[in-house]
Amino acid sequence: MRFQTELVPARLIRRYKRFLADCRLTDGREVVAHCANPGSMMGLAVAGSKIWLEPNDDPKKKLKFGWRLVDHENGHFTGVDTALPNRAVKAALQAREIEALAEYTTVRPEVKYGGNSRIDFLLSANNLPDAYVEVKSVTLSRTAELAEFPDSVTARGAKHLGELAKVAASGHRAILLYLVQRTDCTHVAMADDIDPTYAAAHAAATLAGVETLCIGTHISPQAVTLAAPLVLGRPAS
Numbered sequence: 001m002r003f004q005t006e007l008v009p010a011r012l013i014r015r016y017k018r019f020l021a022d023c024r025l026t027d028g029r030e031v032v033a034h035c036a037n038p039g040s041m042m043g044l045a046v047a048g049s050k051i052w053l054e055p056n057d058d059p060k061k062k063l064k065f066g067w068r069l070v071d072h073e074n075g076h077f078t079g080v081d082t083a084l085p086n087r088a089v090k091a092a093l094q095a096r097e098i099e100a101l102a103e104y105t106t107v108r109p110e111v112k113y114g115g116n117s118r119i120d121f122l123l124s125a126n127n128l129p130d131a132y133v134e135v136k137s138v139t140l141s142r143t144a145e146l147a148e149f150p151d152s153v154t155a156r157g158a159k160h161l162g163e164l165a166k167v168a169a170s171g172h173r174a175i176l177l178y179l180v181q182r183t184d185c186t187h188v189a190m191a192d193d194i195d196p197t198y199a200a201a202h203a204a205a206t207l208a209g210v211e212t213l214c215i216g217t218h219i220s221p222q223a224v225t226l227a228a229p230l231v232l233g234r235p236a237s
Helices: 084-094 154-167 197-206
Strands: 008-018 018-025 030-035 050-056 063-069 078-079 104-111 117-126 131-138 140-143 147-149 173-180 185-190 211-219 226-231
Touching: 008 030, 018 050, 018 063, 018 147, 063 197, 078 211, 084 104, 084 117, 084 131, 084 154, 084 173, 084 226, 117 154, 131 147, 131 154, 154 173, 173 185, 173 197, 185 211
Parallel strands: 030 063, 131 173, 147 185, 173 211
Antiparallel strands: 008 018, 008 050, 018 030, 050 063, 063 078, 104 117, 117 131, 140 147, 211 226
């Protein structure tokens, strides 16, 4: 997914109220940017970090900048917009670019299922079981090459795993797709010290037949696109 407008570099002053960030542009101006990320953003909201903002001239929007990337200044980036993964995955599904799901010809977003839940994508095709795909954005990394999920306690995430387990038991495919919005990771694991309930729910869902896909991303100030699959599990020490 290409950014709609050219990103501009800035330095983070502080993130607050979850959805707001004070930033300093390269010309010295201080601006408030919208932060489209309700999570803890552990390790990413460090004062002084180089970040990239997307400006907008939409008169309906109160804030004229959106925080999109953290630039680690070593050639690697992290995407912080949690709305972007669904858009990127939708485009990849429609283009049949995700190998494990390439046989599906119909992609329906935001379909109701289970107990008052919505699945991110419901895939269908002739002679194939329906595939229910839940997408999670992964941005946490505390160990070299390892991305972890979640970065804070998520009762909603555990609920989704329970719903997916029921889908798998009914004979359909149930898929948890972790999209890693970092370019410096090769493996993905559950952050069981942060949310042991979620980690246990993931283990139980796996036993129930829920599939886990881990996919990396190519990230630059121009675009975020899907990259190669990543390994589920921790790197060998």
